[in-house]
Amino acid sequence: MSPTIETLRFATAGSVDDGKSTLVGRLLHDSKSVLADQLEAVERVSASRGQDGPDLALLTDGLRAEREQGITIDVAYRYFATPRRRFILADTPGHVQYTRNMVTGASTAELTVVLVDARNGVVEQTRRHAAIAALLRVPHVVLAVNKMDLVAYEEPVFDRIVRDFATHAAELGLPTFTSIPVSALAGDNVVDRSTRMNWYHGPALLEHLETVPVSHDLAHRPARLPVQYVIRPQTAEHPDYRGYAGQIAAGTFRVGEEVTVLPSGRTTRIAGIDLLGEPVDMAFAPQSVTIRIQDDIDISRGDLIVPAGDAPAITQDIEATVCHVADQPLTAGHRVLLKHGTRTVKAIVKDIPSHPGRLVANDIGRVVVRTAEPLAVDAYADSRRTGAFLLIDPADGTTLAAGMADGSGNVGQG
Template identity: 70%
Template sequence: MTTSVTDDAATSLLRFATAGSVDDGKSTLVGRLLHDSKSVLTDQLEALAHASRDRGTGAPDLALLTDGLRAEREQGITIDVAYRYFATPRRRFILADTPGHVQYTRNMVTGASTAQTAVVLVDARNGVVEQTRRHLAVAALLRVPYVLLAVNKMDLVGYAEAVFAAIAAEFTAYARGLGVCEVTAVPVSALAGDNVVTPSAHMDWYGGPTVLEYLETVPVVTDPAAEPARFPVQYTIRPQTTTHPDYRGYAGRITSGVLRVGDVVTVLPSGHTSTITAIDTLGHSADIAWAPQSITLHLADDLDVSRGDLITPAASAPQITQDVEATVCHLADQPLLPGARVLLKHITRTVRALVKDIPSRLTLEDLSQHPNPGRLNANDIGRVTLRTAEPLALDPYATSRHTGSFLLIDPADGTTLAGGVMDTR
């Protein structure tokens, strides 16, 4: 069966994450967005009304649409990353509503790791605070290409244009210092619905998009050929059947790019080269496959290929190295120290590694690098150098968010210690 990239003519999909400090109104904004865009089913509305009555609120509490855990409702804060799927006639969305509390910054890293846009909320009464800067730093670290600043609770500052302008200017300047150039600012009141889905009647001085209009029109890169092809092997298939006694396929999901029958590819880290002879997808043969399809590849040569190997076009193969220079966001309560022995998980491959040095830590206040901090504590962002026990095929994160990122794991109990991105070379 012959296919082409253009056969996958699905409606464009936007993955976005919300972030902001505690009580800035993220869950209310998300609830308002879902409610006013008519993305909430009737039974969900009935459950919302019932839960709101139980909490003693007159009007439906829209924050309960995303704060689904019992502990979240009792405390009135978001703890877990809440994923919501909805659609409008113009676009499909996957939304990650992330916690605002400093303790749960690690959850924001999870939610933003696959986001194409970050919606950062700021309370109009408080302006840009430390957690705002931390969330912006995480978005910059993860190279989220577009950021929407939602200045919320404008109704509590009399819908004052000057308040909005001052916050937008400070936020934008800080974002540009981090390398985030695409910033759009919208004044909103999530509780009242101003500029969330419908334009506000209280802010005639604002002529920009609503939050939904922004989300429906922000550019989304949908060309699977935009990045070099990368195929991490998850499993080697050898069915040992009488009908196919010599069957050998390599199963996995293409993380980026396009693969075609006839492509000359390299298996990393071994460096062996072969040619793609067949591609199986969903029980059918195909001449071409692209990210994020799950497929089985067949190669012309009988190579030693196993889980953790990376198959990539020979002409665009990433660097093989055991010396890793990267920027990490430390997520665990225990500090990360030079000399620590860790596990490094890179796509489907996990190897032992040593933390050789921590050259610097980012200072959020002025974006300076504090040299030789000696450790990284929870939520710190800093540069590290690592030595791995086995070679890895690593891209700079600027080239690929998939093969340029990794996790550091505690070998004793499996706790995730840090999320890291390869520095540009």
């Protein structure tokens, strides 16, 4: 396997009993990504339940509570590979009360597989999962119409579901999506193309996952380096060394380039870039680097280094869409900590206009947050890294909500 093989992060989402865990299990099993002892354990449990063959859903429902209830509760991350690509899979729950788990799983995904039961078609949870995919700006969406074996593999059933989903996707502004008819239980169009749906001429699911373009456009976006650590070794060899280390969130930095440090607004030039201990002329996302600058500027953890001519807005009022993930409600007037990149500041929830001043677990709504210090925040539509933030309970460190900032370059302007 090539050391430069690409990695695709993708998430699965579907309503309860749509067969999502079986689909993931089939994907792992038929791609030969399951160890022999894992398969033997699944076969033993399946046999003890009186099932004729292995219940592949057990490969993903790893918690005892999940196995006993027959549902997916937590986000299960699975890592597997084929000769063409590596995969990081986030298998998310289908229950509406676990919507926050789907947000967690899809937040870093480049592709989301939305599963639909061919017998039921597009339902409320399908629309909800599509809305979350659109909200999180997931670049690629796959509509997997499962249980085609239970509708006699009929093309009109598949076509009707695709039309229904397309109507909703258009309302959400979703990018174009790929539709695949599958039977997870029988293995049709999961890893290998089915011989029982000759009317379908597209790829099997795994084939699509192996060939869909992996987003590498981060390097072409406006450059952003959240400073994670200030390095001052103070050695005899480098007595004056001072570097600002972090992972480049977007864009490309070059030696000699003029940059601005935010929120101070001070401008300087890049004197050097160190990558893995070696000097380089340029570096790009998502590399972890140390940047050295020409001038003596006060820079600390949480600051943001950006190109001088392409800085995000500085604001203390952030308007955003958030998914509330905590059991305790979020209310207007709630004092919180806001974590943005490597910076954490005190803040207060000024308003929750989309709800009557209150969000509860799994709610998705609009908020206005006032921070104690100015922040350089991109619009989430422009950058999934520097446009996202967390709201945290200052008392116990509990994550309250995951936020996506508004705007088209002017965050907090409505």
